[in-house]
Amino acid sequence: MICSMTGYAVKTRDLERGTLQLELKSVNSRYLDFHFRVAEDLRAMEIPVRELLAARLSRGKIECRLSFNAAAARGEQLKINGDLLNTLRELGTKVSETLPDAAPLSVNEVLRWPGMFGEQGMDFAALGPEVLALAREALEDFTATRAREGAKLSAMITDRVNAMRGIVRDVAPRIPEVQAAFMEKLRQRLLDALGNASDDRVLQEVAVFATRIDVAEELTRLNTHLDEVERILKAGGACGKRLDFLMQELNREANTLASKSAVTEVSQAAMELKLMIEQMREQIQNLE
Template identity: 55%
Template sequence: MTGYAVVARELPQGSLNLELRSVNNRYLDIQFRLPDELRLLEVTMREFLTARLSRGKIECRVSFSGITSTEDLQHINADLLQKLLELNRTVRAALPDAHGLEVADILRWPGMLRANSMPAESLREPCLELLGAALHELAAARAREGEKLKVILLERLSRMRSLAAEVAPRIPALLVAFQEKVKARLRDAMINCDDERIRQELTLFASKIDVDEELSRLQAHFEEVERVLRKGGAIGKRLDFLMQELNREANTVGSKSVDAEVSKIAIELKVLIEQMREQVQNIE
């Protein structure tokens, strides 16, 4: 969800510049940096972005440089001038030798010269058009990043499929080994190796280590992740949910494991899921 776009437009009233930055964030967080004359447009611009974005920390920075004529500079802030002169007299009364204010000092004083203000309403349409153009560039940058993330996630998914496929063939061998272990235990205890007793032990053991249901659900989730990735669009939250489901099944496979190799596979699955989950946070 990272991206950057900057656009500018020359208007009869002056130069309008707009910059959009996007970084990864689980939710949508929009911050504005607007000049005072455009502050009234923040609500409209926020609604514009909210309707088109669903995730990411977005910073929208707008600057406007108005064309200033000599006539615009003839309006002096009379209230500020009066306060400044009063303060000047107070200081000179306390410090007669102090250097007084000069005309140049007064004219350079912040807020002293007032240019004719530009109504925010007259800049609404140009500003929204510029925001739309910047958003188009930002979306293109995010789409390029999304394609790279898609390749990474599909590679992780392929590896997870291979790991899950290694679990099921190990179960029959584990059952055979357990059957031999039960027989040996019964013989050592000088108990008759009754087939029914062995069958009961084997059935109980098989139910404890049976992960067929978990593997089936993992496979279903793999297919859904791949379908969502290939479909595209605003899929981040859907993938986030699927990562939780994958992690739940991998945890169950690990908890049922009585085999070191299956435990190792479960751990590797969880590592891959966590890597995918971190990447999914970057997808809108």
């Protein structure tokens, strides 16, 4: 299965004292790069969740948000922690005396302060199994979205590979004929330019030039690289880096094809090949 590095999933779980929520989203990255935003009371779960994700993911910048919303507790009337509120007031007074220009805490900041509604008495360590179960559910949805996107990208790349094969297949049989016609024109021009030069010398010059514009080797390598692209796509897995390397090789052959071209047909084919290679490369940047 080929996966995109772009994905999103969010899962919630209602508990007796509130609601757990875990959100996963990812974008492209050269490596596997985690960014965790975890509620302070759940900080101990960061490493287990990280290990769970790393076992399934290979590349991408992964952002994981884990939170516990105590305000969503079942039917409980919210009660402000008076002791904590008084402590914040006293601390705020001391800060104002020392730093008169410091901005005071807003009502919103006070209400969102950890423990303001009494959840400080909750045993968050006991939430470990619930957090891991929630993380597994989110990871399943997350990998499914990446897999669906990866399947679309794989189909697009396969279409471009088939189109490139069609270009090579159409132009290859015509190359000997058009190159022969070009070489005959070149031979005649050399004869006219050299005047009394022997025909053997002209043929020698034409033969040297014919070697320089021979593109059979480039076409063969193009087909070989396209075979490898198809093989990697069928094998699946984390293949983004390998495919990106192959795009470099395909582009190198297309550039050589263009530089050696002495006829319009080959030049046009090289331009179309480079366009499709660039289209594939842009999409491959999204693959894991």
